[in-house]
Every structure is written in C-alpha cells, then in structure tokens.
Amino acid sequence: MALAAGPETQQGKLVISNLGVVLSGMLEAPILEADTIVAEHGRITAIGRRADCDTEGARVSIDAHGCALAPGLIDSHVHPVFGDWTPRQNQINWIDAFMHGGVTSMVSAGEVHLPGRPRDIVGVKALAITAQRAFSNFRPGGVKLHAGAPVIEKGMEEHDFAELAQAGVTLLGEVGLGTVKAGYEAKTMVAWARKYGMQSTIHTGGPSVPGSGYIDADTVLEADADIIGHINGGHTALPLRQIRCLCEGCSRGIEIVHNGNELAALSAFRYARELNQMQRVILGTDSPAGSGVQPLGILRMIALLSALGEAPAEIVFACATGNTARLRKLDAGIIETGRAADFVLMDRAQHSAGTDLLDSVRQGDLPGIGMVIIDGIVRCGRSRNTPPAERVPEILP
Numbered sequence: 001m002a003l004a005a006g007p008e009t010q011q012g013k014l015v016i017s018n019l020g021v022v023l024s025g026m027l028e029a030p031i032l033e034a035d036t037i038v039a040e041h042g043r044i045t046a047i048g049r050r051a052d053c054d055t056e057g058a059r060v061s062i063d064a065h066g067c068a069l070a071p072g073l074i075d076s077h078v079h080p081v082f083g084d085w086t087p088r089q090n091q092i093n094w095i096d097a098f099m100h101g102g103v104t105s106m107v108s109a110g111e112v113h114l115p116g117r118p119r120d121i122v123g124v125k126a127l128a129i130t131a132q133r134a135f136s137n138f139r140p141g142g143v144k145l146h147a148g149a150p151v152i153e154k155g156m157e158e159h160d161f162a163e164l165a166q167a168g169v170t171l172l173g174e175v176g177l178g179t180v181k182a183g184y185e186a187k188t189m190v191a192w193a194r195k196y197g198m199q200s201t202i203h204t205g206g207p208s209v210p211g212s213g214y215i216d217a218d219t220v221l222e223a224d225a226d227i228i229g230h231i232n233g234g235h236t237a238l239p240l241r242q243i244r245c246l247c248e249g250c251s252r253g254i255e256i257v258h259n260g261n262e263l264a265a266l267s268a269f270r271y272a273r274e275l276n277q278m279q280r281v282i283l284g285t286d287s288p289a290g291s292g293v294q295p296l297g298i299l300r301m302i303a304l305l306s307a308l309g310e311a312p313a314e315i316v317f318a319c320a321t322g323n324t325a326r327l328r329k330l331d332a333g334i335i336e337t338g339r340a341a342d343f344v345l346m347d348r349a350q351h352s353a354g355t356d357l358l359d360s361v362r363q364g365d366l367p368g369i370g371m372v373i374i375d376g377i378v379r380c381g382r383s384r385n386t387p388p389a390e391r392v393p394e395i396l397p
C-alpha cells in the first residue's frame with residue numbers, strides 16, 4: 001500500500017459498514033448506536049444503522065467484519081524534528097510506525113531535539129515557522145503533525161508572539177525547556193501567546209535530560225499554561241501531593257504521558273476521576289525521548305489506565321481522542337458529522353483473555369489494529385506493530 005506523504009484527502013465517498021462497537025471519543029456518550037459510517041471528501045457525513053445511511057455511490061467500501069471503530073488516536077506530546085526522522089534515538093519512519101499504532105494526529109511540544117537548535121530569538125522564531133510549514137506540507141504515514149512549537153527564551157517580547165501568530169504558529173513548546181523557568185516570567189509570555197491565539201504547554205517535574213529544568217506545582221500554577229505537560233513527569237515526577245494540587249488548583253489540561261512515572265500517571269488519573277475532572281485528561285507519549293520512541297505508546301497508556309486505573313476502556317479511549325481534540329482545538333478525535341474522517345479499526349488481539357475488544361483492554365491487553373484511515377484515506381491495513389487482531393476489515397472490490 002502506497003504511503004501518502006502529502007496533506008491529500010479522499011475524494012468521493014467512503015462507506016464503512018458492519019462495524020461492531022463504535023467509540024465516539026466523547027466521555028458523556030462513549031459508545032454510539034451505529035454499524036455504519038459514511039464520509040465524503042474526508043469528512044464524516046453520516047453515522048448510524050446501515051439502512052438509515054445513504055451508502056450509494058461509494059468510491060471506497062469497507063466491510064468492517066464486526067471490528068470496533070474509534071476516532072484516530074491523538075498523541076498530545078511529541079518532539080519531532082524534521083521529516084520522519086528523529087535524532088534523539090536516531091530512528092527513521094517513527095511517525096509512520098505510530099500510525100500503525102492507531103495515531104492519526106500528533107501535537108508537538110517543541111522541536112527541541114534539532115541538533116544545534118537555535119536559542120536566539122530570531123532563530124527560535126525561524127525554526128518554529130519552518131517546522132510549522134514543513135509538517136503542514138509533509139505527513140509521514142498520513143499523520144497530521146501539528147508542529148512549530150517555539151520554546152520561549154528570556155528576552156522575548158509581546159511583538160515576537162504577535163509575529164509568530166501572524167506567521168501561522170499556533171503552539172508554544174514546553175515552557176521550561178528554554179531559559180524561561182520562573183513562574184512570573186513564564187506567566188507574562190504564556191499570556192501574550194494566549195492573547196494571539198497560541199496554545200501553551202508547560203514542562204512539569206524534574207529535568208528530562210541533562211540541560212532541561214525542574215518545574216514544581218507552584219510554578220505550573222503561576223505560569224497558567226493551557227496544558228499541564230506530562231503531569232506524571234517526563235520522567236521524574238513531582239511528589240503526589242503536588243500532582244493532587246495541580247488537579248485541584250486549576251482547570252488546565254491534565255496530560256499523562258507514556259515516558260513518565262507510572263505511579264504518578266495512575267495517581268493523576270485517579271485524582272481526576274475523584275474530582276470529576278475527566279474532561280481534562282489527555283494522553284501523550286512524550287517521545288522521541290531518552291526512554292525511547294513508542295509506536296504503541298498511546299495504546300499502552302489506554303490499556304494501563306483502563307486496567308490499573310479501573311476505568312472502562314471506552315472512557316480512556318475518549319481521553320486519548322475527543323478530550324485531546326477539544327483541548328487542542330483539533331477537528332478530529334470525535335465521531336460526529338463534519339469532523340475529519342480519521343479512524344482506527346480494531347479487534348481483540350488473538351488469544352487475549354478478554355471476551356471482546358473493550359474487555360481485553362480492560363484486562364490490560366493491547367488491541368489488534370486492522371486498519372487506519374486519515375482524512376478518509378486508508379493508510380494501512382493490518383498493523384505491522386500491534387498484536388494481530390482476530391478480525392480485520394476488508395476493502396470491497
């Protein structure tokens with residue numbers, strides 16, 4: 001199967017029928033009453049029972065053979081550089097490998113691994129604009145990588161944020177990875193970014209690698225970034241009482257990552273549930289990183305949080321899709337008409353102890369992916385990375 005590298009969209013109609021469970025990506029109604037989804041020109045146009053959907057004239061018809069469908073997974077925290085290469089662990093095709101793990105969108109938390117990354121203000125801005133352009137034009141495996149996330153440095157002024165926004169930059173990379181580490185300094189720049197429509201994420205916890213910094217709960221609260229980046233540390237976590245303070249003390253996004261502290265991950269997840277704040281929980285890998293690059297990282301987080309966090313799998317899938325889309329202002333992540341036709345089709349992995357897909361995840365197993373679709377285009381069939389799914393969808397001739 002040819003891999004799309006550009007931002008193209010399926011022209012004409014896509015019909016997926018014979019679906020088993022349809023996960024919506026929405027906490028309030030995580031499972032939809034549907035066995036058919038129709039998309040036109042890369043956008044969802046109908047969801048329901050086959051008899052109620054207009055399935056005539058499909059350019060591509062897929063028989064799901066009873067597989068489950070979820071919105072494409074969103075990795076809220078990645079560190080890309082350029083193309084489908086990462087110098088962090090010197091790997092190529094890592095983004096395409098994530099697509100085989102069900103990830104259809106990624107959000108950059110800063111292009112910080114670029115060898116020789118510029119730290120002067122004009123260089124910081126130039127890199128952010130270049131990364132934003134490059135990943136808009138190039139989609140490894142079809143994955144939508146929202147990049148161009150400058151790491152703020154001392155000396156930046158309001159006009160710098162205005163210029164970045166004017167140039168199409170919509171994100172700030174992790175606050176704390178540059179020279180701005182104090183809460184009061186970060187607060188001013190985060191507010192400037194917000195004023196110009198740019199979203200922000202703050203590094204939380206101990207330094208990730210030599211050269212990065214320590215950010216405690218008081219600093220996170222003072223800076224008031226939109227997303228509490230890796231609340232479970234990346235990898236060194238804050239004391240659990242500080243993580244509790246972050247969940248209780250603000251309403252910002254609670255980002256839990258794969259490359260963090262797993263006890264802290266489960267604790268943050270439980271605090272959010274106790275506080276009835278699940279709509280704030282989003283998932284990321286924080287990769288590539290020192291602890292690696294995980295194509296199945298988001299699936300592993302879903303299985304971990306469902307099994308050990310004792311939450312229904314469909315709720316954790318919603319954290320990894322609709323929650324992230326809402327907090328990150330992406331038009332994917334939810335199965336509703338008008339949204340991007342980004343889907344992952346899955347089934348119980350072969351020989352899982354679980355009785356079906358959701359039960360297998362609840363028991364800690366990874367699902368088997370049978371197909372990934374982005375903007376209505378089939379990007380892969382049976383995943384080369386997940387355990388084999390019991391059933392896989394079929395493109396009808």
Ligand SMILES: [Zn+2]
Pocket residue numbers: 174203204208229230234
């Ligand atoms: Zn970090």
